[in-house]
Amino acid sequence: MTYRPLADEIRPETLDEVVGQKHILGEGGLLRRIIEGGNIPNLIFYGPSGTGKTTVANIIAKRTNRTLRRLNATTASLSDVKDVIGEVGTLLAPEGVLLYLDEIQYFNKKQQQSLLEVIERGDVTLIASTTENPYFYVYNAVLSRSSVFEFKPLSANDLIPAVERGFRLMGERLGAKAKCEKGVVEHIATACGGDCRKAMNAVELLMNSAARKGKTLAITLEDAQTVAQKSAMRYDREGDDHYDIASALMKSLRGSDPDAALHYLARLLEAGDMITAIRRILCSASEDVGMAYPQAALIVKACVDNALQLGLPEAQLPLAQAVVLLATAPKSNSIVAAIGAARADVKAGKTGEYPRHLQNVHADSAGLERDQGYLYPHNFPHHWVKQQYLPDILLGSQYYVYGENKTEQAARQYWEKIKGEEG
The missing domain is CATH 3.40.50.300 (P-loop containing nucleotide triphosphate hydrolases)
Structure with missing residues (x-):
């Protein structure tokens, strides 16, 4: 008799039988x-x-x-x-x-x-x-x-009836009824990662390897956990899953949800993809936390360096530390907005000539005895003096806007006071 996988035998023949x-x-x-x-x-x-x-x-x-x-x-x-x-x-x-x-x-x-x-x-x-x-x-x-x-991944609730039917069909094939410990069906339905074929393969393997007692096949939860381990992981380093998990990690950090961020970090680490996690973590320190807590970039870099020196599995600890820090830190995207606006002007051709006093001193060589006129800020009170820095075409442009957090607002108040007194 030709062998037929359980996944093929149980395949629905009508739309009403389709799972999920x-x-x-x-x-x-x-x-x-x-x-x-x-x-x-x-x-x-x-x-x-x-x-x-x-x-x-x-x-x-x-x-x-x-x-x-x-x-x-x-x-x-x-x-x-x-x-x-x-x-x-x-x-x-x-x-x-x-x-x-x-x-x-x-x-x-x-x-x-x-x-x-x-x-x-x-x-x-x-x-x-x-x-x-x-x-x-x-x-x-x-x-x-x-x-x-x-077609969306199947939920555990979708799969439970299919798993139960799989045990029945395998019982008929083997001439013995499955006797499952509590939690076996639920574990298979949960651990198969929304893949009905994986669930059926697990059922088939469990039934074929079960200890027989007369007309009964004993299915233990321990065996089910062994068969289904890691099967819930769907991950392709060159496919959508790679980008989806990386995106989910970044958005969880930005959304200040440390639990979700740890979950997606764990999925990346379980797949052995530490580099993707590191790239997202390093980026988030500047993109999402930024000037609200500038020290985060230094701490995160130290955590990443530790992780790279340790390697997995120990690397999970400093990376988890970095993730929790970023997820719970105050947030500001003022840096993202500022550099984005500045680059937009550059791409649009709004560059203009450098102010004369900002040019390198080599401009005064070769007999060109011109007064550069640069005012050295450190020679003035509070290390600041009013002078033009932007090209004429961009005079008055504002790219950086202080974020509404304690750190940036303190900086805003400091410079408003100094520039107001000296301006």
């Missing part, structure tokens, strides 16, 4: 209405593995009586696509073909352009799937001719 995705497949969901209507456009399914993309393609093929042909872009070529098209109108595909192209992001631009021939035929329907954001990885001409639907 209620936002598009629930009653009234747009994709459900399209499928039930029977006029299937070219589609792009976007989302993590194990969330039902292939399953829905199978259901569409059955409902439309079209022959389903599957290709994976990591190994397929254009000749494979042409072979599929060649089946149209033959006994192999009398009602047309539904071409399911998995991982379309691995097709280069030329290969994706060649798919336009497929997309524009009435007897071939293309359903492409990708785990990456299609708006970054799929050619615009393909996108404009397709409808994009996002």
Whole structure:
């Protein structure tokens, strides 16, 4: 008998059996209405593995009586696509073909352009799937001719019924009923990272390795924890997850949520990506804390240096210290706004000539005996003297605005007092 993975055996055959995705497949969901209507456009399914993309393609093929042909872009070529098209109108595909192209992001631009021939035929329907954001990885001409639907990671509540059904099916296959310790089903549903396939693989492994007592297979929580360890981690250093977690860390620091920041730091460290965490932490010290607590940059740099010298796992401690410091520090984006405004003027060509008194002294060499007129601030009270620094074209421009925090307001009051007295 040919071996069939549990994940394939349990695959839903109707829309009502599909786990999760209620936002598009629930009653009234747009994709459900399209499928039930029977006029299937070219589609792009976007989302993590194990969330039902292939399953829905199978259901569409059955409902439309079209022959389903599957290709994976990591190994397929254009000749494979042409072979599929060649089946149209033959006994192999009398009602047309539904071409399911998995991982379309691995097709280069030329290969994706060649798919336009497929997309524009009435007897071939293309359903492409990708785990990456299609708006970054799929050619615009393909996108404009397709409808994009996002498949979201499955929640633990979504997966519990599927896990329970998996244990029942495996019990029927092995001729013994699963006897699960308390928490086994919930742990698998939680630890699989929203991937139904991973959950089914865990169930299958647990059942095949369980101790048998007559017609009972004992499934322990300890075994479930061992099988499912780290399976909740979805991380690709070159994919969307990399940028999403880095973004979530940065935004949690900016939002002053130390718990969330520690969570995303932990996910990066668990994936072994300490460098991404360090880059975000160093940036946040200036971008989000800035002048509200200037010493944060020094402390964070020291923490980063310690982390790099220690290496993982010990590096987690100084990095966690830096994250908590930044998340709980007062915030100011005055530096971001100031340098952004200054660069905008430079890019717009607003530069002008340097004021004569700011030029380097070399301008007075070669017999050019001109009085530079520079006033040395340290020769004046409070180390400040009024003089022009900006080019004439930018005279009066203000880029830096003091933030509404104790540190910057103290600096504002100090300089307003001095410049008011001396000006």
